[in-house]
Amino acid sequence: MKHQNLLIVDDEVQMRQEIKTVLSSHFTLYEASDSNRAIQLVEEKEIDIVLLDIWLGDEVNGIETLGKIQRLDRDIEVIMISSDDSLDLINQCVDRGVYTYIKKPIQKDELLIATHISKKIRQKIYECRINEDLHRMHEISPEELVGKSKTIEGANRAIMQLGKYHTITILIRGESGTGKELVARALHKEYGNNNRPFVAVNCGALSPSLMESELFGHEKGSFTGADRRKLGIFELGNGGDIFLDEIAELPIDCQAKLLRVLDGSGFMRVGGSRLLFSDFRLILATNKNLEEMVLVEKFREDLYHRINAHTIYLPPLRERIEDIGMLCEYLLQKICKRLRISPKQCSEKVIAYFEKLSWKGNVRELRNMLENMAVNASSNILEAHDLQSLEVDSLVTQRSQDTRTQTLAQQSGIGLSLYKASQAEGLSHALDHFEKEALSFAIQSHDQLTQVAKTMKMSRTTLFLKMKKYNLMS
Secondary structure (H helix, E strand, O other): OOOOOEEEEOHHHHHHHHHHHHHOOOOOOEEOHHHHHHHHHHHOOOOOOOEEEEOOOOOOOOHHHHHHHHHHOOOOOOEEEEOOOOOOHHHHHHOOOOEEEOOOOOOOHHHHHHHHHHHHHHHHHHHHHHHHHHHHHHOOOOOOOOOOOOOHHHHHHHHHHOOOOOOOEEEEEOOOOOOOHHHHHHHHHHHOOOOEEEEEEEHHHHOOOHHHHHHEEEOOOOOOOOOOEEEHHHOOOOOOOEEOOHHHHOOOHHHHHHEEEEEEEEEEOOOOOOOOOOEEEEEEEEOHHHHHHHHHOOHHHHHHHOOEEEEEEOOOOOOHHHHHHHHHHHHHHHHHHHHOOOOOOOOOHHHHHOOOOOOOOOOHHHHHHHHHHHHHOOOOOEEEHHHHOHHHHHHHHHHHHHHHHHHHHOOOOOOHHHHHHHHHOOHHHHHHHHHHHHHHHHHHHHHHHHHHHHOOOOOOHHHHHHHHOOOOOO
């Protein structure tokens, strides 16, 4: 935990100086001579412990100030000090959760013991808050990256090679459902220290207004509904791994702040003024084409270069059909164990059928289909009649269309080449080239121009004008 901050609240200058002399080497110290200044410091600074004099000048007592402090931060440790040791005042303090009371004149040893105990209590509270927040984080059981295809073997090698390094940033790329979070957890496990935190957040599941608070945390009262201080994932993940899924959904302003964190410039909680630092390994994932997003200025170019040094690519299931049989066996074992049903396996006909499908949802879709079959199966061998609510003909046709689309996409050469073109010829020319490539791709993918116009969401007139502009009429 950080070096703790202690606030001395006493209207006597000499008393504040005596306390500072004793505690200066143990805490970062702040001081206030009245209630208003004390409340201001609690609002502005991250105060951990308050030494509060019950009698503050003309005020009857500091009990009211105590109540204000506790409303601002319920976790602050308060030690009351006074020359008055009346039982009534002590009972008032106890009723408000303050159990440490030091009588003036203050003895050095008594002061050191009291503040040391409060420091330990504050440390435990801090750890409990982190554990509570971590417990609320979404957790899934880690699985193996199953398969014998060359791409999966390459991904497993990359996990072993990159997993042992704590200071690098790793980008996982692949379509939705390919297992990007699974790889992130495998990287975490590969490092070898099970006590390190793993904190995951899906950027696509958060509204822009909550994104900054989730990442960097917020102070109490920083916005409507912020009734307590919240630690962001960069604090919760200190000393471990932070996984940002769907990084392409991060707003531009948050991208800039993330870049500063990665460059070692630190961060601030929302509504805070104190610069914070954290030691973590960042693992990111995306199913989007970041190069094209850079072209259209939806993703920062400097951040792209910062996170793209170490990349793991996960292929879609349609590109690794040789793994389907092994995946079915593995997934069925886990499904049956979780549902507490007898073990199941797929027939050869079902495997052959699966190998013809397009699998838009990749391994996630396969797992859901197998669960549906396992629940409704009439025997321990899953056959074609166990498939529920599947339009076989349309799925097979879709795979044929996907194959054609994939081939054309590979031939079109869009992506990084367009990004390089923008560097050489300017963004406007690169975007024109992108539009021409997209139209050419759509024309080759459909038999009728009416279908092309519908797919590109433009009128036939606009389509003809653009075809003429880019010399695509032939």
